[in-house]
Amino acid sequence: MHADDKELLHQFQNTATKERAFTAIIKKYQEKLYWHIRRLVVDHDDANDVLQNVFIKVWKGLENFREDSQLYTWLYRIGTNEGLTFLEQQKKRSTVSLGDVEMGLSNKIKSDSNFDANKLEWRLQVAIQQLPEKQRVVFNLRYYDEMPYQEMSRILETSEGALKASYHHAAKKIEEFIKNY
Amino acid sequence: MEKRPDIILELQEISQLLAGISAETPFRVPDGYFAQFPETVLDTIQTETFLANASAETLRVPLGYFEGLSTSIMDKITTVSTETEVASELNEVAPLLNTISREEIYTVPQGYFDTIDFAVSAQSEKQPAKVITLRIARKWMQYAAAALVAGVLVTGAFLYTDNNSNLLENEQYTGLDAPSGLNKVSEDELVSYLDNPEHITAAPATSLLASDDELKEVKNTIRQLSDEELNQYLQDYGEPFESAAATEKE
Numbered sequence: 001m002h003a004d005d006k007e008l009l010h011q012f013q014n015t016a017t018k019e020r021a022f023t024a025i026i027k028k029y030q031e032k033l034y035w036h037i038r039r040l041v042v043d044h045d046d047a048n049d050v051l052q053n054v055f056i057k058v059w060k061g062l063e064n065f066r067e068d069s070q071l072y073t074w075l076y077r078i079g080t081n082e083g084l085t086f087l088e089q090q091k092k093r094s095t096v097s098l099g100d101v102e103m104g105l106s107n108k109i110k111s112d113s114n115f116d117a118n119k120l121e122w123r124l125q126v127a128i129q130q131l132p133e134k135q136r137v138v139f140n141l142r143y144y145d146e147m148p149y150q151e152m153s154r155i156l157e158t159s160e161g162a163l164k165a166s167y168h169h170a171a172k173k174i175e176e177f178i179k180n181y
Numbered sequence: 182m183e184k185r186p187d188i189i190l191e192l193q194e195i196s197q198l199l200a201g202i203s204a205e206t207p208f209r210v211p212d213g214y215f216a217q218f219p220e221t222v223l224d225t226i227q228t229e230t231f232l233a234n235a236s237a238e239t240l241r242v243p244l245g246y247f248e249g250l251s252t253s254i255m256d257k258i259t260t261v262s263t264e265t266e267v268a269s270e271l272n273e274v275a276p277l278l279n280t281i282s283r284e285e286i287y288t289v290p291q292g293y294f295d296t297i298d299f300a301v302s303a304q305s306e307k308q309p310a311k312v313i314t315l316r317i318a319r320k321w322m323q324y325a326a327a328a329l330v331a332g333v334l335v336t337g338a339f340l341y342t343d344n345n346s347n348l349l350e351n352e353q354y355t356g357l358d359a360p361s362g363l364n365k366v367s368e369d370e371l372v373s374y375l376d377n378p379e380h381i382t383a384a385p386a387t388s389l390l391a392s393d394d395e396l397k398e399v400k401n402t403i404r405q406l407s408d409e410e411l412n413q414y415l416q417d418y419g420e421p422f423e424s425a426a427a428t429e430k431e
Contacts (some may be wrong), residue, residue: 019223022223023219023220023223026218026222027219028217030215030218031215034210034215035206035208036207038206039206039208044208044210044211048214051218052225054222055222055226056222056226059222059226060431066244106184112205112207113209114209115207119207120202120203121202121203121205121206121207122207124202125206125207125208126387131255143188143190143192143199143204144204144206146184146185146188146204167195168195170198171192171195171196172194172196172271174199174299174379175195175196175198175199178198179198
């Protein structure tokens, strides 16, 4: 664990410094977690709701957090689970299939005021939404967050080999999609 | 944003196209969002904590509330339905009475109802009263009463009859001690005698009385008599009935 994370956790255990330490933890990880979640749920308001839920769960569970694992890894695991749970709930509410939800996410991207179909960055986002959920998470963590497979393996509880294969398949699908878009 | 060399190398092996695309996400975030976010989260946490504590402190139910809930609801339903029935009945009969409170105005000594059970049970522990059955005595009394009535009727019939046709019959009863004679008769014989209604029918009273015509004739005769004649009659016939009857018989 990073030395500053360890210090923040110690401060969190102290009632007098608890809120200050927690604010520091939020400030340190909020942007990374926000973008991780935003790429999954696309909409800012949805990402904001999910991110707040993530940090509320962190507040409740941080006292029992085991210091033998990375705080960063733990936060990403909660963020990923919350993001996927949100998509699952949307699927149940709209009583449509996951494919329809993905189509909905693609449409959300296209309805963004800054959307530009000629820019590869936007076409890449649309292409990512065509991937299965787990592959989408793997691709985002590797492509955008540049996360090592070892760390990703702890978050997703999947073997590194399986993650490498998943990333490979995802990249190929995206390339194919962009070429044909 | 520059990609890490190992990431670029890996991507180049998979897809040259992807390796050349910027890793920057094209989405935008509202201005000042990340600056405000920690405060927003802490506010939410404090509100949630406050609500959780408030609900834990204020929304409590008394101990055993749910155990007796169904009974108290059923009691309430029964009371309400009875009250409604009584009130609607009274509304038809005397509506004014419905406006008067049914609250008790009488008072009882303090703790009265707490001790009333004890007082009743203490009384019930006393010796029970002796129970005497009246069945045998009542039967005996019935027979005795029947015998007495029969005796009175028979004696009366002997004493008050002045019918000449009965004199010969009366003669055979002279010197008869009816009560002592009845005492010699067994109870069974009395019962069988009384069971026959013919035996207890009294002799017709008409035989002892004069007819209406005879009475009128006597009355007229008495009216025509003077006081001297009446006095003379009384001197001549003023002896007791039995003696006169005996004299007449002689």
